[in-house]
Amino acid sequence: MSFRMDAFAAKTLQTVEDFRDAGLVAPELVPALNAVAARYVAAVPPILQTAIAETGRDGPIARQFVPSPAELTVAPDERGDPIGDAAHSPIKGIVHRYPDRVLLMPTHVCAVYCRFCFRREAVGPDAGILSAPELDAAVAYIARTPAVWEVILTGGDPLVLSSRRLGDIVRRLDAIPHVRVLRVHTRVPVAAPERIDSMLIDTLRASTKAVYVAIHCNHPAELTGEAVAACARLADAGLSLLSQSVLLKGVNDSVDTLEQLMRTLVSARVKPYYLHHLDLAPGTSHFRVPVEEGQALMRALRTRVSGLALPTYVLDIPGGFGKVPIGPTYIEPAAHSYAVDDRTGVRHVYPPVPE
Ligand SMILES: *Cc1c(COP(=O)(O)O)cnc(C)c1O
Numbered sequence: 001m002s003f004r005m006d007a008f009a010a011k012t013l014q015t016v017e018d019f020r021d022a023g024l025v026a027p028e029l030v031p032a033l034n035a036v037a038a039r040y041v042a043a044v045p046p047i048l049q050t051a052i053a054e055t056g057r058d059g060p061i062a063r064q065f066v067p068s069p070a071e072l073t074v075a076p077d078e079r080g081d082p083i084g085d086a087a088h089s090p091i092k093g094i095v096h097r098y099p100d101r102v103l104l105m106p107t108h109v110c111a112v113y114c115r116f117c118f119r120r121e122a123v124g125p126d127a128g129i130l131s132a133p134e135l136d137a138a139v140a141y142i143a144r145t146p147a148v149w150e151v152i153l154t155g156g157d158p159l160v161l162s163s164r165r166l167g168d169i170v171r172r173l174d175a176i177p178h179v180r181v182l183r184v185h186t187r188v189p190v191a192a193p194e195r196i197d198s199m200l201i202d203t204l205r206a207s208t209k210a211v212y213v214a215i216h217c218n219h220p221a222e223l224t225g226e227a228v229a230a231c232a233r234l235a236d237a238g239l240s241l242l243s244q245s246v247l248l249k250g251v252n253d254s255v256d257t258l259e260q261l262m263r264t265l266v267s268a269r270v271k272p273y274y275l276h277h278l279d280l281a282p283g284t285s286h287f288r289v290p291v292e293e294g295q296a297l298m299r300a301l302r303t304r305v306s307g308l309a310l311p312t313y314v315l316d317i318p319g320g321f322g323k324v325p326i327g328p329t330y331i332e333p334a335a336h337s338y339a340v341d342d343r344t345g346v347r348h349v350y351p352p353v354p355e
């Protein structure tokens, strides 16, 4: 490894100079990276710097978090709001696309900024947190909308909020009887596992709702000992753990990596929930994997691992039309029957319902 481990202080790398001084970007890239920095915020906390040191400057962890000049290339189909959040936002801080569930985004701050983020035009410390009146209005929207059964805290990363602020939100949602499920989408267990402390856990455990924590994680090297221990603390507290991963070229687009990722998650008591096909966020084409390849990877994964370790491969249809599974499929209609492939690819006949 040619870069200087001793440059990794116990501080979050944020500026182009930080990345250069840590030996993570070549000095000649600095001008291009200043252009990237003018558009998209960056932050790599200490634990992920360690993961980068272990997997290499061009490895799967660096690729996810260290800014790259490739981000300046915007492909024709890419857009600032790739999944159409704006079209379904009835009020600031809420996205209500499916009748029975809403996103509540109390903050746009994250513990780490992913270079492929689908909300990269919206996240960052400058985008800040909802003001007190804005949060009041968002909670009031949920309270007056009885169809909302599940509230998904996302952002940004809701677990960067102080336990006091998070506790305030949890208590207010607790007071809404029609809300039965609280889901927290977070990268904190991976990016800042020390934040999963007893105060934060008590805050989540105090909820009277069923609480699920969905952890964003894309590569097994993100699941450091500290991250696994943070998952254990959450699971020991009775919280149900799910994972979400994004299929990313050069990060996890191999069946070996996906297998190791999913096995590591399940061993840490985290149920893989979704494998996302990459959204069309600007400057992310260097991460894009064709759908056919994603389907082939899922097919290969199914030959290797237990159903517990299989996420659903989903696409969020651009324009706000929602998520759908995108295969692979194993069955299709045939003459007076169905043709069904087993997981090794051998075709079988399955009978129709008798007339
Ligand atoms: C992804 C998403 C959800 C949650 O969807 P599930 O498929 O139930 O996990 C809810 N609302 C919005 C706007 C979403 O993008």
Ligand code: SF4
Binding pocket: 109, 110, 111, 112, 113, 114, 116, 117, 118, 119, 120, 123, 155, 156, 157, 187, 216
């Ligand atoms: S943690 Fe989530 S919201 Fe934050 S930058 Fe990464 S993908 Fe985007």
